[in-house]
Amino acid sequence: MKLVAGNMLWTNINKIPNQYNYLNESITCDVLVIGGGISGAIAAYYLTKSGVNTVLVDKNIIGYGSTSGSTSILQYEIDTDLHGLISMIGEKKGVKSFELCKEAVYDIEKIINDLEDDCDFSLTECFYYATKASMVSSLKKEFDARKKHGFHVEFLDKKDAQKRFSFPVEGGIYSKFGAAQIDPYRFTHALIAKAVKNKLKVYENTEITNIYPKEEHVLLETKNHFNIQAKKVIIATGYEGRKYIKEKIVHLLRTFTLVTKPVKNFNGWFHQCIIRDNNDPYTYLRITGDKRIIIGGEDEKVGGINSKMSNLSNDDLVSNKKYELLLNRLKSYFPEIKDIAPEYQFSGLFGVTKDGLPYIGEYKDFPNCYFSLGYGANGILYSILGGQLLRDSILGKDRPELELFRFNR
Structure with a gap:
């Protein structure tokens, strides 16, 4: 593979x-x-x-x-939403899992202070949002669960989000703490x-x-x-x-990533935060220290070890189509960023567990x-x-x- x-x-x-x-x-x-x-x-x-x-x-x-x-997006958020995780493993364990991830973000900050390289590490904010009106109620439930258990979150409705982002948002959870990014x-x-x-x-x-x-x-x-x-x-x-x-214990997917050349501005991107939608598969975005945009997603199930997706080459038609979709999506999200140009394109195996x-x-x-x-x-x-x-x-x-x-x- x-x-x-x-x-x-x-x-x-x-x-x-x-x-x-x-x-x-x-x-x-x-x-x-x-x-x-x-x-x-x-x-x-x-x-x-x-x-x-x-x-x-x-x-x-x-x-x-x-x-x-x-892509080294560091977030306290787990792929399984907090309210969903609570229903699977109980409130105490679910909340503890989220809290441990939040602590781990700041543990990395402590480690960086002990190293001779800052590794392009930076604390940042993050935005988790819905692209469809039908998904907003679930997102509000998630917001309530996080708020109840002490996570610093803000809910943005459609109107609030329009003031901060240049792409369509039906509703979203904005977190000011518990996220970072790094050069892995x-x-x-x-x-x-x-x-x-x-x-x-x-x-x-x-x-x-x-x-x-x-x-x-x-x-x-x-x-x-x-x-x-x-x-x-x-x-x-x-x-x-x-x-x-x-x-x-794990289901494997192949996820696709596109990285741009450095851009001059980030108009329409509030605080250059980490961005992730709640689609399945979801799209995720971050910025590097030298002002590149990383966008990823378009996950595909891998299948067996000898399947095409397990051994997909980067010049395959499937790969090219995925990168084209990501590039077009990025440009549609940020029409005011005029110098978006791809420089790196790659895919990698990604695993998900039941919880x-x-x-x-x-x-x-x-x-x-x-x-x-x-x-x-x-x-x-x-x-x-x-x-x-x-x-x-x-x-x-x-x-x-x-x-x-x-x-x-």
């Missing part, structure tokens, strides 16, 4: 800041992190900051998997660079082919026939992590192994939660929040 395809934004505008050797000997460690994307980098950062002897491996090079295709590739490398200073060992081009969990440790084999013996293992391999799980929450924690068939699988639109925030919760578990401090994200929930 093609995790990503196309002309990637982050790996084109950034040089590779650090390269790492491949593993060429057998080693031991306290914790092995498998996966050199943003999830693995966050886990390694938290572990090494706590003094844990940690090794990180990736079968390719750092940050060139799903991380390179992330720079963030991944900056996290690992900091962790290396805290004695992390990193090996690129080092593929794990076999995992043998045992009572006292985990034995792993690499493609080059070296062994790694670890007391604990964190599997942070994103969508490839599915292969270790017997149950079907919109990630899978974090132990799995019954893998003793001494933990999973940090941040499936859903809040992948980076879920990785922050995974890094914190798994660090605490490894240090012998299991936290009750793990119950929200456990397997077989």
Whole structure:
């Protein structure tokens, strides 16, 4: 399956800041992190900051998997609306899930202050809106649920929205807090660079082919026939992590992203906030630090691993049609922005779970192994939660929040 395809934004505008050797000997460690994307980098950062002897491996090079295709929209909002999540898992758990995501946004801000790169991080505001009048009542119900539980939200009716945005809005929820955006590739490398200073060992081009969990440790084999013996293992391999799980825990989609050249103004775009509609599939927009517009959506179900959508090339007619739709939609949203021109176009696999929450924690068939699988639109925030919760578990401090994200929930 093609995790990503196309002309990637982050790996084109950034040089590779650090390269790492491949593993060429057998080693031991306290914790092995498998996966050199943003999830693995966050886990390694938290572990090494706590003094844990940690090794990180990736079968390719750092940050060139799903991380390179992330739009890195950071929002406390979960794909499943709060009122819907409450009906699925109860009020206490639903509200806690939203609160944890909000806290994770500001935890990233704290991490940035500890790194040598600001990673183009910025706090921002966000707007979640309805395109159809028939969907406004559901959005008002969502607004009421968020307001009741202390989230700082404002409801905009059609008239209010016209004063702020140049595209049609029937109603929407405006949030002034709990959102941010970042360059995920720079963030991944900056996290690992900091962790290396805290004695992390990193090996690129080092593929794990076999995992043998045992009572006292985990034995792993690499493609080059070296062994790694670890007391604990964190599997942070994103969508490839599915292969270790017997149950079907995620449905995969392919989402499409278009990035413009830098634009001169943002007329019709209130406070340059993050924007998302409540259609299915939904369209999402953000702005980069160098004033590019990112628009994404047009999701398609992937099907089997050998399906066309699983292995879609970027020059396929389907891909071209999706990018054309996104470009035309963007221009229709902001007719006063005259210099909209596409520069990067790419697609990537995207997973959804039944409740919109990630899978974090132990799995019954893998003793001494933990999973940090941040499936859903809040992948980076879920990785922050995974890094914190798994660090605490490894240090012998299991936290009750793990119950929200456990397997077989």
